[in-house]
Amino acid sequence: EAGVTQFPSHSVIEKGQTVTLRCDPISGHDNLYWYRRVMGKEIKFLLHFVKESKQDESGMPNNRFLAERTGGTYSTLKVQPAELEDSGVYFCASSQVTSLDTQYFGPGTRLTVL
Amino acid sequence: EDQVTQSPEALRLQEGESSSLNCSYTVSGLRGLFWYRQDPGKGPEFLFTLYSAGEEKEKERLKATLTKKESFLHITAPKPEDSATYLCAVPPASSGSRLTFGEGTQLTVNP
Numbered sequence: 442e443a444g445v446t447q448f449p450s451h452s453v454i455e456k457g458q459t460v461t462l463r464c465d466p467i468s469g470h471d472n473l474y475w476y477r478r479v480m481g482k483e484i485k486f487l488l489h490f491v492k493e494s495k496q497d498e499s500g501m502p503n504n505r506f507l508a509e510r511t512g513g514t515y516s517t518l519k520v521q522p523a524e525l526e527d528s529g530v531y532f533c534a535s536s537q538v539t540s541l542d543t544q545y546f547g548p549g550t551r552l553t554v555l
Numbered sequence: 556e557d558q559v560t561q562s563p564e565a566l567r568l569q570e571g572e573s574s575s576l577n578c579s580y581t582v583s584g585l586r587g588l589f590w591y592r593q594d595p596g597k598g599p600e601f602l603f604t605l606y607s608a609g610e611e612k613e614k615e616r617l618k619a620t621l622t623k624k625e626s627f628l629h630i631t632a633p634k635p636e637d638s639a640t641y642l643c644a645v646p647p648a649s650s651g652s653r654l655t656f657g658e659g660t661q662l663t664v665n666p
Binding site (some may be wrong): 445472474482483484485487489496497499501522532534536539540541542543544545546547548549 | 569576586587589591596597598599600602604606624642646650651652653654656657658659
């Protein structure tokens, strides 16, 4: 069974540019999560989808971040315009059911904003 | 706000030298605690879920335990391939499934 996949693995952009990250969850997993780890800090929650609906957006830092999950399959996270402090590793995770089900993580996208 | 603190930040062991990693949490009403392993350049890999104080789970050289205030990850006779960052995480007390992570313990096992 394929795991969670993320694209791209690395992205280097200039401040002010736009970047779109993609996550493909494990097939059949209705729950999809975005997290990020900035340098020297712990992994922090961004948001949670149940199918195509946003269940919890409490971790989204500001309105420069837009997450979508059309059709309840893959998800995209767009940063527009990117700022220096957006640099970090963005992880996607998926789980079959909500509550305390195990979240399986993808390999992450390393974003560098110059 | 939920908080998770892991100690030590880094730990160096010789192969075969057993030790324990600590994860303390401040959650009013723990619903579960997750342990993950993360290798450089990869995403967290699930190890264990503990649900209640007194619970223990084992996998190869790893054993996770849970009390009302903290969890321990015991590593018995570690091997170099156990070198990784070990993360613990908790969900919110009331409802929801977002995880609050600790900063992790970076374990290095020397041959």
